[in-house]
Structure formats: structure tokens, C-alpha cells
Amino acid sequence: MLLALILAAINLRPGITSLAPLIERIATELSLSRGFISLTTALPVLCMGLLAPLAPRLAQRLGLERTIMLCLASITLALALRLAARQSSLLIGSAILLGAAIAVAGPLLSGFIKRHFADQVGRVVGWYSLGMAIGGGAGAVLTAPLTQLFGDAWDLGLASWAVPALIATALWISLPNRMSSTADGEAAGLPWRVPKAWLVSAFFTLQAGLFYAIATWIVARYHEAGLSMLHSNSLLSIIMLMGMPSSFLLPWLAQRFDARYGLLMACGLSTCLCLSMITFMPSLMPEVWAFAMGFSLGGSFSLSLVLPLYEAGSPLAVSRWTAMMLFTGYSLGSLTPILTGLARDLSGSYRLPFAVLSTMALVMVGLAWRLGRRQPARR
DSSP, rough: OHHHHHHHHHHSSSHHHTTTHHHHHHHHHTTTHHHTHHHHHHHHHHHHHHHHHHHHHHHHHHHHHHHHHHHHHHHHHHHGGGGGGSSSHHHHHHHHHHHHHHHHHHHHHHHHHHHGGGGGGGHHHHHHHHHHHHHHHHHHHHHHHHHHHHTTOOHHHHHHHHHHHHHHHHHHHEEEEEEOOOTTOOOOOOOOOOOOHHHHHHHHHHHHHHHHHHHHHHHHHHHTOOOOHHHHHHHHHHHHHHHHHHHHHHHHHHHHHHHHHHHHHHHOOOOHHHHHHHHHHHTSSSSHHHHHHHHHHHHHHHHHHHHHHHHHHOOOOOOOHHHHHHHHHHHHHHHHHOOOHHHHHHHHSHHHHHHHHHHHHHHHHHHHHHHHSSSSOOO
16 A cells, blocks of 8 residues: 555656756747746646546545546556657647646545555655655656657657556556545535635645746756756756655654644745745855755645645545645646746846745745644634
């Protein structure tokens, strides 16, 4: 069960982060604007938000494990379609299919944790978020070498991530399928009337928007500031890789010391400081800020995933809370890469959009403080 969870988590991110090292090249070769090419990142995130509410209902109809398996099969197909990604319509189509599959899988994997690991939430969420960090980091770090391995064919480099998705699908086919039930009149809809669910969703919206904007444009920002493309890509790799230890460590610390909101505030402050340095002094000790920002971004994401598991009492309720969090978070967060690209086109520099990103990180700190002050939410 744990291995299946980790393999599924690993395949939720490479389809998105693998584009970052190649995005400028793809835009040039296909004669696409920065605003349009950012759709390859923004559309999956938008789908991850808009379609997340379908997850609890599909789990009730098809069963939790079978629905997750079908999502992994769809991820495999979407990544395989990138063999024909030199046609911009297929590149965008693969992004939409990818986002739809991740949208349904995300809430259900949280419900899977609640069902099978209810007494080990902190440890298992650590492995789950570590799996996503590994997948995201691998997509950012290994796509360029894979492209070179395949004769500098970037479409083959992107499509190669279908292989681990296929392996995960094969494992999930072998798992027993259990139908999700609605107990004691529990609704399958989202908890729109729970104030704390809105605060959790708002925090997730900001951290998701920051992650995807950074994953899309940080290389271009460093390169604009005078760093070489190799150096810029290495800094992105550091950011992605540093999400791994924090994704594993911080959920465990949050459970061990009951300090999840204090840790969320610390992550927000660290992200704000790092983005401010990248905005105004990007060439001053860039590795230091890349290390710190990767750690804080990974930590804020993994801690966000923990929150519904503490607030909801059943696997279906956890899926409902997570679906609302992903619906609002990804629907609005998906706009951040697009707006960042458009702001760069209009202003002629990445300084203005990255200053706005710094402010978003500061707002995260305030939301984490408010979350810690509110009373426990209704189940």
C-alpha cells in the first residue's frame, strides 16, 4: 500500500516540471509567445482545480483504488502524447488530460491515506509529499539530460516520463478495490460552509501559485539577471531537490510537536525573503536562496496536505476537504504563471512580477497565523 502511494505521488509532478528547462526553447522553435507557452503549465493546474470536486463522486461510483488506477493510466497516455508535441495543439491537449487525471487522483490519494494509515498520518504524508517532491525534482533535473540522450529531441525527453507512470499504473491494477460509502448522511459535496476550509484553501492557493510560477519562470529570471543558462537550470534543480527533505521532515515535525501552523508561518517568511532576494539581488549568493526557497516551498506544500487529514474524520470527508482545497487552490493558482509571463511581456523585465510573488508569500504568513488562531473546524 505504501509503495503504491509513493509511486502514484512520484507521477503527479514530472509532466508539469519537466517543461521548465525547455520552455524557452519550445517557445522559440514553435514560434509561441511566453503567455501562450505558459498554458502548458497553467492548464494542468487549472484542470487540477476545476475537476477536483469530481473525485469524491467518482470514488463512490467506481471505488477508491480503481479510480486512482484510471487516473495513473490517463497520466501515462497524456505523457505519451508528447511524442507529437511539436504540434502545439497536441502539446496543449496533453496538458489538459494530464491536469484532469491529477485533479481526481489528488483528493483520492488523501482519502487513501486516511483509510489505510489513519494512525500514521504524519509519517505517511511525509512519504507521500516526498514522492511528489522526487517526481517534481526529477522532472526538472533529468529532462534536459534525457533530451540530450535522445539526440536533442525535446519531444522524446518530455514523453519519456510516461514510463514511470506506466509502472505505477501496473502496480495499482493489482490492488484490491474498495467502494467508498457515505456514512451517517455525510454529503459527497464540498465543505463550502466551513470557515476554516476557506482559510486552508486560501493558503493552498497562494503556495500553489508561487510554486508553479517559480517552476515556470525562475530559470528565465536568473538568465535575464546575467547568469548562464547552465547555472540558471542548476538553481532550479536545487529548488526542486530541496523540496524532498522538507516534504518528508516537516509533516513529521508537525505531528510530533503539534506545530503545523508555526511551521507554515516559518515557510512563508522564508519564501518571502528568498523571492525578495531573487527580485532585487538575484546574483548575490543565488545558491543560498535557492536552497532556502526549495526547502520552504516543499514544506509549505506538504504541510498544506496534512491540514485536511487533521480536520476531517473519514476518508470521504478528507477527500471532500482536499477536493475543495485543490479546486480553489489550483483554479486560482493556475493564473499565476500566465500573469507572470504577461507581466514580463508588458514590463520588459521579470523584476515586477517577482516582486508581486514576494508579496504573495507575505500574505501566506498572515493566513497561517489566522489558521492557528481559529477553533477546530466542524467535521
